[in-house]
Amino acid sequence: MKDQGAPPEASVQVSSKSVEDRRLRLVNRTMQLYRNEAHALIETLHAVQESFGYLEEDVLKYVARTLRVPLSRVYAVATFYHSFSLKPPGEHTCVICMGTACYIGGSGAILDALREGEGIVSGETTSDGKVSLLVARCLGSCGLAPAGVFDGEVTGKLDSEHVLERIGRWRGHEH
Amino acid sequence: MAETITIEPITRIEGHGKITIILDDDGQVSDARFHVTQFRGFEKLCEGRPYYEMPAITERICGICPVSHALASGKACDAILGVHPPEAASLLRRLLNCGEFIQSHALSFFYLSSPDLFLGMDADPAKRNITGIIEAYPEMARDGIRLRKIGQQIIEMISGKRIHASWVVPGGVNAPLDAGHRQTMLQMIPEALEIIIRTLALFKKTLDQHREEIRTFANFPTYFMGMVDEEGNLEHVSGRLRIIDAKGHIVADAIDPADYREYIAEAVEPWSYLKFPYYKPLGFPAGIYRVGPAARLNVCNGCGTALADQEWAEFREIERGPLMSSFFNHYARLIEILFCIETMQGLLAEPAILAARVRAVAQPNFPEGVGCVEAPRGTLIHHYRVDEDGLMTWANLIVATGHNTMAMSRGVLQVAKRFITGAKITEGALNRVEALIRAFDPCLSCSTHALGQAPFTIRFMKTDGTILGET
Amino acid sequence: MKIHPRKNVRSDLNPSRLLTFRIDERVVSAHEDESILSVARQNGISIPTLCHLDGLSERGACRLCIVEVKGVARLLPSCVTFPRQDMEIITASERVVSYRKKILELLFTERNHVCAVCVSNGHCELQNLAVELGISHVRYPYLYPRLAVDASHSRFSVDHNRCVLCLRCVRVCDEIEGAHTWDIMGRGITSRVITDLNQPWGSSETCTGCGKCVQVCPTGALSEKGKSVAEMIKRRQFLPYLQMMRGRQDESWPK
């Protein structure tokens, strides 16, 4: 158990080594903050998600080895929590809130419109890789229902037209 | 102006089928079709399952001939493993098959067809059933019940269950034969022989009364296919295929079942769930051929057992060359029962049959395997492909009723043309149409596995041309 | 979460006291750190279980071992409930039995349990429970999920269609073998047992190939290759011995 070996950073395959190092830095810092203890797993996965945009398999292996958590356990935790994604996100991200207030306010209809208008289903990325559509349980912006987040920017009082237009702009076509 | 007669469901066959007869303006039969209305999709549902589940899955196709499916499947799995089952296993598989032929043929002959054969095609339908037979021919009824039971008991003693025993496994069988059971089986043989000899004699006497049926029950030239052993004798489990033409000339012999696709291709018609296999060199639909009891007796050089050989010779005397009428399936069934009883006797006498080693163990070694046996109703082919982990990626099952579909449809037309004329359609006429189907003893539940669109549009039309309904 | 009463919860109450209480009208006595389930079994009273297995940590998850305790409104899982002096336990009231049946029926709808073609047919705990509780049909609609078989391991295969998510495989792999090859991914109705990073079992880096998971599996979900239909009989004699001999003090990765 003492022999940790060299951190297998090299096993993470990304085109540029320097980019890679920068992305792993946050991950390493998080793990060090918790002295590489196993219970830092979720915090570390948050860091991976933040710097890589998703949980890349090689990074998961790296984290598992560093924190000495079984591989299957890492995968289990990564798939149990909805905040983590194993797929790379699209260029843009649209989150539609499906909290109760937003649902009552019509966010279900917005999702229907997106499916019909743009062919996007929640949890998926468009085939052109431009837009990922996510559904949030509650953004806590119930006062602004229905609410959504467009590339990190919370927007309230949405309607289908508005959302379709924004997505259309991202994908380079008008509605 | 055409009218459609639909007979549905056909009674006293295995599974659900339907016949449509189309009458022209003059009330003459212009076309007829035999449909299968069940869809079971076995080939599709096998995909993704481990190869070793196949005998158990496919034997669920049918409750009458599960043994045939298990055997064909087991043989296809043997091919995937690349093993030869130990001698005892081979003997036991053949023994099991005998049990099944006895019970299945007994069921077909005594339970399903004897009312037509002995009470008459035009008898009161209320009486024309097995109860009617019990009243009129109590001894024959008893014989039939007893013979079927003997077949079932044999299966049970070998495999542990009467149906769906999951006893045939890849590489052999899952349990050796119990010496006590062997003894019991040997003791059953004399009684079984007596019954079948008695029944054969009784049946031969009725042939004269059925001249019209013999003349019209799919009595037309086709090719025939069946399995034979190295000497060309009748064989059900471990032989090779032979195909003869209508004149009796062998057109293909000693076909390794693994090469079946060089000889048989399958067409799909929009109006039935059945697939339509045809003899490839002749193309579709010219390559019509038949399988089954009469076909087997047509293709072989003999049975290879003493009593059955005598009966076979007498049978083949009826016509020069192969017997064309499918009515003779009834006759052939009785001869095959006799053959199976005699074969059993021989198998049980083999000392090796009690050996404990009944299974060859291996992992899948080949990506593909074909298993072929003669089922009571005809040649049965299982063809599997597996991935490198042994999971099924594809399956093709060609069952007896499939081979016979084209002949059955044409036979329906022939019978209908002969017995249905004008506006008056008698019950007896319709019964003959059904009886023809029963002569093939089709097992519809197992033959319905082609994936296709739901095929049926049966039109009921009045003479003025208005469509009354469509299903 | 490993709740090990003997080691953790009640260590301060040492030495454990002897209690007398009633199970199904019968007066029994037991140590306070013995579960109701184990006391019942010692006294020849059978309580159905699926996730419980002697030698593995308790999960309290299958909910089949629920019992009624007089004066307690809630039904309690007997595998993780401990007796109290003068407690009155009813193991098979009409209410409890009807719930057990329904839970079992739900399990049957969850995945495609086709006994007839299963390697464990006739030797299956799920099947036995259904027989024992007299389940002849399932009231709820089947969900028919499309699940794959993983036969990539050279000696074993896993058929997710037959998995009831009891997680015995996960526990035995972690607690006894110490490999922790198995775990459970996802959540809710989409959960599924996995090996390593949800990769084919045969490509697992951590699996030792010991086969303990196969032997503890209550159904045909995990089986040995080469076994045909109805041939997979599980052997579990090793479990008490291994537990004794490898007895780990505490689990670094409790359930």
Next chain:
Amino acid sequence: MNIEDLHQIARIEKSKQEGFQHQIHVCVAAGCLSCGSGQLKEALEKEIARRGLDTWCRVKGVGCLGLCTAGPLLSLETAGIFYQGVKVSDVSDILEALGGAPVERLICPVNSAFFRRQVRIVLENCGRIDPERIEEYMAESGYGGLALAVSQMSPTEVIEEVSRSGLRGRGGAGFPTGLKWTSVAKASGLTKFVICNADEGDPGAFMDRSVLESDPHRVIEGMAIAGYATGASQGYIYVRAEYPLAVKRVRLALFQAERMGVLGNNIFNTSFSFNIKVRLGAGAFVCGEETALIASIEGRMGRPRPRPPFPAEFGLWEHPTLINNVETFANVPPLIRKGGRWFAGLGTEKSKGTKVFALAGKIMNTGLIEVPMGTSLRDIVFDIGGGIPRGKEFKAVQTGGPSGGCIPGQFLDMPVDYDSLAKVGSIMGSGGMIVMDESSCMVDVARFFMEFCMSESCGKCAPCRVGTRQIYDILCRITGNLSGPDDLAMLEDLCDLMKSTSLCGLGQSAPNPVLTTLRYFRDDYLSHIHDKRCLAGACKAAREVA
């Protein structure tokens, strides 16, 4: 830091604030931020600097002002004026009006029932102090409760005070807080933990987020007091990752509190030491359940385990652990400062104090309110909430999120407290209150909640894992007008099964929305089943068929 230092800081801060003639409070909680209050604040600051007003006027970012629907909100503290829907273009008008007549078009009526009827304990500082400055919290007697507790009270006395107050857990079930604290205090073991459950998972609830964003020190102080009372020296705040602003402000607050010495070793020169760490949730509703939350902090999947043993004796890393939610902890400092008797004077006989609610849905005034326990639903919905917009009919109010129920109009005069809500089949929950009008189909609402529970079910126990899916399927069949005659009976049967046999609270309470809607809005179901029609006209399939 000692008590004298604390008072000193408060005095300095107070006088500093009094130095400004005008203080413009701009709401910078998440709600208003998403309407552009950030830019507004910047514009105000720039304009003030440009005009050289910065000696007598200052802009302050504050937490939630409550009336989220009218954001961005702005308040002029000294004048007592509220502006609503303020845009950057309004900045100069506002500055020019300072000290004179207010800008009429922006005025938000302060004397409306929305503000008048509220009694603020938890939210007393919300919208008044800058959540990013610990000094402002101290100026409002912040950390005075902690100082009092550690220097003048024994842990037992603290617990007695809490017990005397009658405070009950604000997370949902309403377990008496004093009792919980006592169990942890009495549990044997040297290492104990205090956890603040800020994994506010109920869809439609944002009370905890607002408190953390607006007044994080209050929660920290409450936790420290709890730590002192129970003998714990380490605390964790488990907060949703979906609340980045709350996480940021809590982290900042912790940093400030440590720097000030109100957290750390030897707090107020006593032997009491207490530290707090933040742990992020990762999107799992079930982690609101105590044992699942603990598992998540330990870095594992959030699957609940059977209780007993309770966390109070067997919790985080197997040590005795106290878990309370944000609002519960936020009630503690004033309770200690002013005494349990004072607290017990508010509310009803069995439900003491006030409760924060997040009003949302089909209601005029969506936002955050705090009212005494026992206020009637009618007062909350129609008086404070301003009623239903667009002249629609009130249909139901949903409390308690996916574990709660839908309460029909006939119970509008019911006092809102733990027991009354339980009596009608709902629960208090964490305080989400969603109002529905006649255009909502209650079967669809039940389906919405069941879909939530199905995807949030951890999958550990069979009744919840499969039951949620089966119930969801039935509800889909009903809303899609495809249901058979047996579906209703099967629905009730499955609900009963889940309630009675599920492992944790999620599964046991998941049927509540279905059961209450079945009880009070059966016609919505029957119309779908028998007439293949949606009474409310909300369900798509129903519309298409009709």
